Amino acid sequence: MSETVLHFDRVAITLGGREILSPTELRVRRGEFVCVIGPSGCGKTTLLRAAAGFVAPSRGAVMRQGKPITGPSREVAFVFQDYGRALLPWRSVAANVSLALEAAKVPEAERPARIAKVLDTVGLGAHAGKYPAQLSGGMQQRVQIARCLAQRPDVMMMDEPFGALDAMTRETLQDELARLVREEGLTVMFVTHDLEEALYLGDRVIALRSNPTPERPSLAAVIDVPLPQPREQIGTKEHPEFLRLRRELYHYLGHH
Known part of the structure; x- marks a missing residue:
C-alpha cells in the first residue's frame, strides 16, 4: 500500500446550522487521483476546502502525512473553477x-x-x-x-477546473493534466459533475450524497477505476469497464 497523504478522520462540517458533511472517513494515497462527485450542495467543495485548510472541521480532523491540518499550506495548491x-x-x-x-x-x-x-x-x-x-x-x-x-506542491485540490470550458478544450486539458500528474508525481483531489470526466481521470471516484443523516451518511460510495494508464479519449471511453462504471455512477446519481 502507498503512503497515506490525506486522512479524513471522521470529519464532519456544519455551516449555518446545517450539517453539510456528516462524519466521513477517507484516506488518499500518495500519487493517487481521486475524483469527487455528487449532487449540488452535498459538500464536494467543502471537502476540498477542509483538506486545503480553508475550512475547519466541526468534528474530527483532516491529517496530512499524519499531522492535523490547521490552516493553508504551500504544500497544498488549490485550482479554482473561476x-x-x-x-x-x-x-x-x-x-x-x-x-x-x-x-x-x-x-x-x-x-x-x-x-x-x-x-x-x-x-x-x-x-x-x-x-x-x-x-x-x-x-x-x-x-x-x-x-x-x-x-x-505535494497535493493539488481542483474544484471543477474545466467546468466552464467547451468540450474540446476540456478534453485537451484532461489529457494534459493526466500527463502532468504522472510526470510530477502529484496527489490530486478533483471535484466534477461530469461522470465521464471522473472516470477518465480518476484512480478512484468518491460519491457524496446531500442532506446526510446517521442512516444515510455523506460518503455514499467509493469506486475503484481499474482502467489502463495512460488513457485516451476514444479507446478508454469505449472500454467495457468504463461503460459499466458509467452506468453504475449514473444509477447512483439518478437516485440521489
Missing part, C-alpha cells in the same frame, strides 16, 4: 505565475527559470508576456495550473 477571477488582469502570464514564488519568498534571481519551466510544462512558454485578457479560457486555466505547479 480562472478569470483567479488571475490578476494587470499582470502578465509570467507575473501571475510569479505570485506563487513571491509568496514563498523565492529569491528573485531564481524566479525566471522556474517560471519558464512551469510555463513550458503547460504549453504556454511562448505566451509569458501576454495578459489574461489576451488568452482563451483554456489558456487562462493553464496559467492557474502553472502557478500552482510553481509552488511545487
Whole structure:
C-alpha cells in the first residue's frame, strides 16, 4: 500500500446550522487521483476546502502525512473553477505565475527559470508576456495550473477546473493534466459533475450524497477505476469497464 497523504478522520462540517458533511472517513494515497462527485450542495467543495485548510472541521480532523491540518499550506495548491477571477488582469502570464514564488519568498534571481519551466510544462512558454485578457479560457486555466505547479506542491485540490470550458478544450486539458500528474508525481483531489470526466481521470471516484443523516451518511460510495494508464479519449471511453462504471455512477446519481 502507498503512503497515506490525506486522512479524513471522521470529519464532519456544519455551516449555518446545517450539517453539510456528516462524519466521513477517507484516506488518499500518495500519487493517487481521486475524483469527487455528487449532487449540488452535498459538500464536494467543502471537502476540498477542509483538506486545503480553508475550512475547519466541526468534528474530527483532516491529517496530512499524519499531522492535523490547521490552516493553508504551500504544500497544498488549490485550482479554482473561476480562472478569470483567479488571475490578476494587470499582470502578465509570467507575473501571475510569479505570485506563487513571491509568496514563498523565492529569491528573485531564481524566479525566471522556474517560471519558464512551469510555463513550458503547460504549453504556454511562448505566451509569458501576454495578459489574461489576451488568452482563451483554456489558456487562462493553464496559467492557474502553472502557478500552482510553481509552488511545487505535494497535493493539488481542483474544484471543477474545466467546468466552464467547451468540450474540446476540456478534453485537451484532461489529457494534459493526466500527463502532468504522472510526470510530477502529484496527489490530486478533483471535484466534477461530469461522470465521464471522473472516470477518465480518476484512480478512484468518491460519491457524496446531500442532506446526510446517521442512516444515510455523506460518503455514499467509493469506486475503484481499474482502467489502463495512460488513457485516451476514444479507446478508454469505449472500454467495457468504463461503460459499466458509467452506468453504475449514473444509477447512483439518478437516485440521489
